[in-house]
Amino acid sequence: xxxxxxxxxxxxxxxxxxxxxxxxxxxxxxxxxxxxxxxxxxxxxxxxxxxxxxxxxxxxxxxxxxxxxxxxxxxxxxxxxxxx
Numbered sequence: 001x002x003x004x005x006x007x008x009x010x011x012x013x014x015x016x017x018x019x020x021x022x023x024x025x026x027x028x029x030x031x032x033x034x035x036x037x038x039x040x041x042x043x044x045x046x047x048x049x050x051x052x053x054x055x056x057x058x059x060x061x062x063x064x065x066x067x068x069x070x071x072x073x074x075x076x077x078x079x080x081x082x083x084x
Contacts, residue, residue: 010084012063015074016042016055025061029069033061044069 014020014028022035032045034052043052044061048068055061055071062072072080 006080009065011065011081013060013072013077013081015060016057018057028063029061032069044071046070 012028014025016025022037025033025035029044032047034041034043036042040057041054042056043054045051046053046068048064048066053071058074060072060074060077061069062077063069
């Protein structure tokens with residue numbers, strides 16, 4: 001079976017932690033987030049798939065090559081990305 005490798009594309013990303021102010025994530029996503037800190041329910045709008053995607057503290061929020069936003073678990077992020 002053929003194998004493929006991701007092209008070296010730079011992305012913007014922020015990690016959502018309890019220490020980060022909500023305003024940072026709101027600004028980063030242009031307001032395309034729902035943040036309920038009381039119930040610890042967070043989601044970001046993925047406009048490519050027209051759906052809200054849940055994420056948790058410790059996850060990364062990525063801005064894709066087409067301007068879409070989506071979450072990524074920290075272990076997957078660490079295995080896939082490195083600082084540019």
